[in-house]
Amino acid sequence: MTEALKLPIIDLTSPDRSSTASSIRQACIDYGFFYLLNHGIEEELLGKVFEESKKFFLLPLEEKMKMPRKEHRGYTPLYAEKLDPTSSSEGDPKESFYIGPLEDITTPVNLNQWPSEEILPSWRRMMESFYKKLLSAGKRLLSLIALALNVEEDFFEKVGALDKPNAFLRLLHYPGELGSSDDEIYGSSAHSDYGMVTLLATDGVQGLQVCREKFKQPRVWEDVLPVDRALIVNIGDIMERWTNCLFRSTLHRVMLSGKERYSAAFFLDPNPDCMVECLESCCSESSPPRFPPIRGGDYVQERLRLTYAS
Numbered sequence: 001m002t003e004a005l006k007l008p009i010i011d012l013t014s015p016d017r018s019s020t021a022s023s024i025r026q027a028c029i030d031y032g033f034f035y036l037l038n039h040g041i042e043e044e045l046l047g048k049v050f051e052e053s054k055k056f057f058l059l060p061l062e063e064k065m066k067m068p069r070k071e072h073r074g075y076t077p078l079y080a081e082k083l084d085p086t087s088s089s090e091g092d093p094k095e096s097f098y099i100g101p102l103e104d105i106t107t108p109v110n111l112n113q114w115p116s117e118e119i120l121p122s123w124r125r126m127m128e129s130f131y132k133k134l135l136s137a138g139k140r141l142l143s144l145i146a147l148a149l150n151v152e153e154d155f156f157e158k159v160g161a162l163d164k165p166n167a168f169l170r171l172l173h174y175p176g177e178l179g180s181s182d183d184e185i186y187g188s189s190a191h192s193d194y195g196m197v198t199l200l201a202t203d204g205v206q207g208l209q210v211c212r213e214k215f216k217q218p219r220v221w222e223d224v225l226p227v228d229r230a231l232i233v234n235i236g237d238i239m240e241r242w243t244n245c246l247f248r249s250t251l252h253r254v255m256l257s258g259k260e261r262y263s264a265a266f267f268l269d270p271n272p273d274c275m276v277e278c279l280e281s282c283c284s285e286s287s288p289p290r291f292p293p294i295r296g297g298d299y300v301q302e303r304l305r306l307t308y309a310s
C-alpha cells in the first residue's frame with residue numbers, strides 16, 4: 001500500500017520572491033520534490049508535445065532504430081536502460097527519446113537526431129520549442145533556488161552552470177500491456193536523477209512514486225499524483241552535492257498499472273566544465289563538505305556509464 005504525498009506548490013511568477021524562495025528551501029529539505037505552477041509552458045503546447053511524442057513511439061521499431069541513442073541523443077528501445085544498476089531485472093520496460101542541447105557545447109556540429117520531416121513534419125519544431133521553454137523555466141527556477149540557498153540569485157550563472165547547460169529532454173513511453181504476471185512492475189526502477197533539477201510533465205496517468213528515506217529499510221514508497229497544469233520538479237544529485245545534502249535528491253520510480261503512460265523529463269545539468277563544490281552557505285566547522293569538488297561533466301558521465309552498462 002502506498003499513500004499520496006501532498007507536495008508543496010510553487011508559483012514561478014509569484015512577485016514575493018523571498019517567500020517563494022523560502023517555500024522552495026523547505027520543499028527541497030523535506031521532499032526534494034515539489035509542484036511548479038505558472039512555468040510558462042502553455043497547456044496547448046504540452047498537449048501537442050504529447051501528441052507528437054505518441055506519433056513517434058507509434059512508428060515501427062525499425063524506423064525508431066534508425067536513430068539509436070548516440071552521445072546520449074536519440075532512441076532507446078524497451079529494456080535498454082536499467083536505472084537501478086543493483087537490480088537483477090533485465091532492464092526497464094520503457095522506451096525513450098533524448099534531445100540534447102540545441103546549441104552544441106563541445107562539438108561544432110549539433111549531435112541531436114530528429115525523425116524525418118516527411119514522416120513527422122512538425123515534430124522537431126514542437127520539441128525545440130518545448131525544450132527552449134523548459135530551459136527558460138529551469139533557469140528562472142534556479143535563480144529562486146539560489147536565493148533559497150542564501151547565495152546571490154545569479155549564482156548558477158556566475159559559476160558557469162547555465163552558460164550552455166548540458167540539458168536533456170527525454171520523452172518517455174511506458175507501454176500499457178507487458179504480458180507479465182507480476183502485479184508490481186516498475187516502468188522506471190528506483191533511481192535518483194543526476195543533475196541540478198528535473199522538470200517533469202506527464203500525460204496525467206499516475207505512476208510516479210518517491211521514497212523519502214533512501215537509506216532506511218524497508219523502503220516506504222509514496223505516490224506523487226499529477227496536478228493539473230503543474231510540472232513536477234525534483235532535485236538531482238549534483239544539487240545534493242552542491243548543498244552538502246541539505247537539499248535532497250530523492251529516490252523515485254514509476255510503477256505501471258497496465259495503463260499506457262507518456263511523460264517528458266527535462267534534466268537540467270550544469271555546463272560540463274562547471275565545478276561543483278560545496279556551497280559555503282551549506283557547510284560549517286561542525287558540518288564539513290561531504291564530497292570533494294568535481295567537474296559537472298565528469299560526474300554525469302560516470303552516472304550514465306553505470307546506467308547503460310550491460
Ligand SMILES: O=C(O)CCC(=O)C(=O)O
Nearest residue numbers: 172188193208254263265
Ligand atoms: O516518467 C516519469 O514520470 C519519471 C521518469 C524519471 O524519473 C526519469 O526519467 O528520470
Ligand SMILES: [Fe+2]
Nearest residue numbers: 191192193252
Ligand atoms: Fe528520474
